[in-house]
Amino acid sequence: MKKILSLVLVSALGGTLTLGAYKLFLEKENKVVVAPTETKPNFLPTKSVNSLLNTNETPNFTVAAENTVHAVVHVKNMTLSSGQMTFEDLFFGRRSQRAQLGTGSGVIINADGYIITNNHVIDNAHELSVTLNNNTTYKAELIGTDPKTDIALLKIDADEDLPYATFGDSDQAKIGEWVLAVGNPFNLTSTVTAGIISAKSRDLTGKSSQSFIQTDAAVNPGNSGGALVNTNGELIGINTAISSQTGSYIGYSFAVPSNIARKVIEDIMEYGNVQNGVLGIKGGTFNNTAAEEIGINYTEGVYVGEVIKNSGAEKAGIKKGDVIKKLDNIEVSKFEDLSGYIKTKRPNDVVTVELLRNNTLKTLPVTLSKTEMFSINFMKMELKDLSDSFKETYNIDYGVMVKETQNQWLYSNLGISEGYIITGINDIKIESIEDISKLKEKYGDDIQENIKRLAYINKRKEKKEVIFR
Template identity: 80%
Template sequence: MKKILTLVFVSVLGGIITLGTYKLFLEKEDNTVILQNKENPTFLPTSNVTTLLNAAENTDFTAAAENTVHAVVHVKNVTLSSGQMTLQDLFSGRSSQRAQMGTGSGVIINADGYIITNNHVIKNAHELSVTLNNNKTYTAEIIGTDPKTDIALLKIESDEALPYVTFGDSDTVQIGEWVLAVGNPFNLTSTVTAGIISAKSRDLTGRSSQSFIQTDAAVNPGNSGGALVNTNGELIGINTAITSQTGSYIGYSFAVPSNIARKVIEDIMEYGNVQNGVLGIRGGTLTSDVAEEIGVTYTEGVFVNEVTKNSGAEKAGIKSGDVIKKLDNIEISKFEDLSGYIKAKRPNDIVNVEIFRDNKLKSFAVKLSKTDIFSVNFMKMELQDLTESFKEKYDINYGVMVKKTENKWLYSNLGISEGYIITGINDIKVESIEDISKLKEQYGDDTLENIKKLEYINNRKEKKEVIFR
């Protein structure tokens, strides 16, 4: 027992000696002093996230949300599609059809029940209904659509005045500005998400034909046709698309600017179709190569390659080689800026165009022309885009019309003459004369020799297809 106590005592004593030696000789002196400063210290943010979160805390979204949620509706679209044919269907000579349901969102824009949504939300509708945020459901009527901008106008009949959202000016929104996306994702009632304007004048086609507002507000399936509003609750866009490999939101969404959407529905209500004005130029975003070629140091603007004959641009004095910098004092940095602004205008509208020519600023008042002035020469034929009224009248969705032809071979062998519509070349869908211009660039002077297949619609509106061997 004495041996055990002795052993414990020696161990404790050894520990005390070891700890004292470490504290006396080895441990570094702690010189930290805590100061009390009466002045507020300066903090530097470690990332932009801190700044944005602080800004969000100082922004009140409640009024904007309250103004919007009751004006955003749930849209249900029932379409009919051909089902698998049974043996009974075959003998009876009938085709079976089954109903499919699609959903989206819409925005009430006046107390009378007019609703704006996306064209793809109500496309091929057999039955169309709208449910308000108070769960009341109405049958909806399609007033008109514009597939190019993906905008549609609906109407519901209600005995009471409906809540609605007022339009804002999408040209004045700024990158970094806070916005709310309001819609019905996943068949829920009106849902609000917040984000900022990430970019403006975005094109998703690669043809500079679109001008979306890009935002990082979360948008998911079912949000299509919903509202993008500013912090005042004003409508600045119609949510239309997301970029995703999964089908769900991963960081970016896109909205049709409100100025374009507003102009489209006003045209539908007043004229029954969309009145598209054109400036009358062909060109593209000014690049470094073009800037060097024409001897300028800036690389922002739209370079004019060609001025359309008899267009408003030609009559006003705009020439090939000019660089467009502003439209009505709106900065034009790229072609999408120009196309987006012009889409909000009509034929005969006057637009003040500011250009650089010979290193000098010049201004021209241009009266916008109708779209039927646009044409392109191809295989000894003059082709032009189809008007929206023509497409609607003959139920033709795409193609270019033969305006004039001097191609005797195509006429004598295929009968292709004025009024024929070219819809495809070499299995490439021809939607507009832009597609024809690309084929011209691809094939050059040997166009006819390189064509292996031609699809067209004759004057009796019959679809034809010819394979050249």
Template identity: 80%
Template sequence: MKKILTLLLVSALGGIFTLGAYKLYIEDENPVAIATADSIPAFLPTHNVDAFLNAAENTDFTVAAENTVDAVVHVKNITLSSGQMTLQDLFSGRSPKRAQLGTGSGVIINADGYIITNNHVIRNAHELSVTLNNNKTFKAEIIGTDPKTDIALLKIESDEALPYVTFGDSDTSKIGEWVLAVGNPFNLTSTVTAGIISAKSRDLTGKSSQSFIQTDAAVNPGNSGGALVNTNGELIGINTAITSQTGSYIGYSFAVPSNIARKVVEDIMEYGNVQNGILGIVGGTLNSSVAEELGVEYTEGVLVSEVTKNSGAEKAGIKSGDVIKKLDDIEISKFEDLSGYIKTKRPNDIVKVEVSRDNKLKSFSVKLTKTELFTVTFMKMELQDLTDAFKEKHGINNGVMVKSTENKWLYSNLGISEGYIITGINDIQIESIEDISKLKKKYGDDILENIKKLEYINNRKEKKEVIFR
């Protein structure tokens, strides 16, 4: 018994000495860090955390959602595509058609039943229907479309005044601002997601031809044509695209700014087509290397490389080498800012242009002109004049450039596409689009039958000619 008590006493004393040594020599050298509110700033400034938490807690999306869901509709598009041909179809000369259903979203913009959506939602429609949030379904009529901005205008007839969303000013929307995306993803009607504006004036083509609002509100197939609204429930964008390798949302979505969409639908309603105003400059976003060459310290703005002849920009006094900094007091940091703002304007609109020239700011009032003054449609190609700078750079004396083409035959057989230069037709030298207009006037509807010879320069600047027999 004494041996057992002695053993227990020795064990207890050993434990006490061990714990004392740990406290004295080890614990002081390696203190345990306990996360408290005071320790957070070591990783993230507390004012940022507080601001974020307060913004999330104080932002109320319910009013914006309630004011929007009833005005966002489910668009169903039935298209006809070629079906599988049977032997019987072949002998009887029939071409079987198969109906396909596509779905998207739309936004009612007034009580009379006008609906804005994406052009790709209603493309090739054989039959269109629109279902409201109360499950009422209407047949829809296409009033007009604009493939360039991917906007379309529909109309439904209702005996009752319809709920609608009012347009907001997308130019005043800010990066970091809360937004809601409302639509019908995966046929799930009246779906609302929230996020913030991640960026503005975003281009997805690499050609600076687009000016999307980028958000991180979840958008998926079926959301196309739906509403992007601010916390006041005002329409600031039409949800249009996502970037994804899977076809589903992975973090970013893109919307046509409401100022562009509104101008497009107003043009369609008033004129029947979109009225595009032209500033009359060729240029690109300023960067560090170009800024160094110009001897300027800033790297934001649009550098004017060429000014189009007889354009509003030339008449106002804008010159090559100018850097555009503002349009109507809207800051211009990159070319997408400029192209996006000009898309909200019409021919004959006056735009105040502020430029930097020789490190001094100058202002000009530019009257926008029509696209038709600088281009002509010929053989399903849109042609434009060559600038003097382009001629000098490439050693070309005459010709007109193919701006765009829908002539599949010329593309398939001759490769004629964007950037090709037409220099001669029927041994007539082509100097400008005026020569093309004269040919169109001379031959009228029979122009294709009267083209015997075509001379052109391809994108490798090689001269070619073809004789039609």
């Protein structure tokens, strides 16, 4: 057995020595080179990773923020409200009043101390005060307001020229552009947040009556009336609203475009009220279904469903079925684009309208009309003419519609509210608001005391007539 093991070990040792000698003296050298592979990360759409580290290309907000914070002020609004009635109040026949303090923001727009803010910030104010970024406080005077755009104008008297924000062109602002929101959320003065423009011409009512800039810069209660500025520090919006179920910021905020806000305050300063121009069309924005029903193959633009009589649009030659594509070379893709741009204009301004008619582009100059041409205030009601399409749909020959009303007497006694149609007063046939104008000239403000007979159509389209004794 020992001889067998010795033989195996000697054989193994001899084989090992023979193989080592061959490798060392006889086999040629073969070098193995591993080629490096280039790794291309599919999550970095850049030419070089080094570009991510280039700080020169990152947005710098310091200059814009520094210039803006000194122009943004803290607005305090003291209102008086009726407190809970006590036994003494009841005994002495008095009503207790208590002060409530609301706060918001504002933006100084010139060195003389004019300040733009939101109407809802100063609503029902008993006393207004403004605190600057240097903690100096002034009493503020309310110059004017426009509830429809939620813009108000204040004035303070300072002993020196004040820092102010310069207006930018909100029509030129781009989706994706960096912006800063500057204001006083939760009474935290001089707060700056950053974001981008998420959308333009945004409407929150569902009636295409608003045209906000939407941004994801954080805006909270107290920011209302503050500045939305671009990276140059130019004012492109007045922060107005947030989209929230909690009352605080959860992702999106909205600002009145600076072009609209600037026009409103210029009107207030020059005329004492806002001068609204009207194009004179009724229409809407396309979707695929509506486009197919009309028989067209495009969805961008404002479809003209009706042209108002005697309006600038009718006089310029705009027709039902036209599709408005541009206003003064500003693209119009939806109705909010159109309404927002028209809000920057006044009556008698001329707007160049580019439209599509039968697949042919046409350009027409349109002189904007006054809103008074289409509605009239009468007995605490705003009345407007009936459109031809409305008359045809409901088989109504004449009358004027109640657009808005604050006449509690007519509402309480006859139920007359928005949507009712006045067809006759004192045996006078009411065919249009021109007939209402004649009645106003005849009776003045005492018309309600002189009404003996009133004919109207209710919301169910039932004809009614009432005789007052």
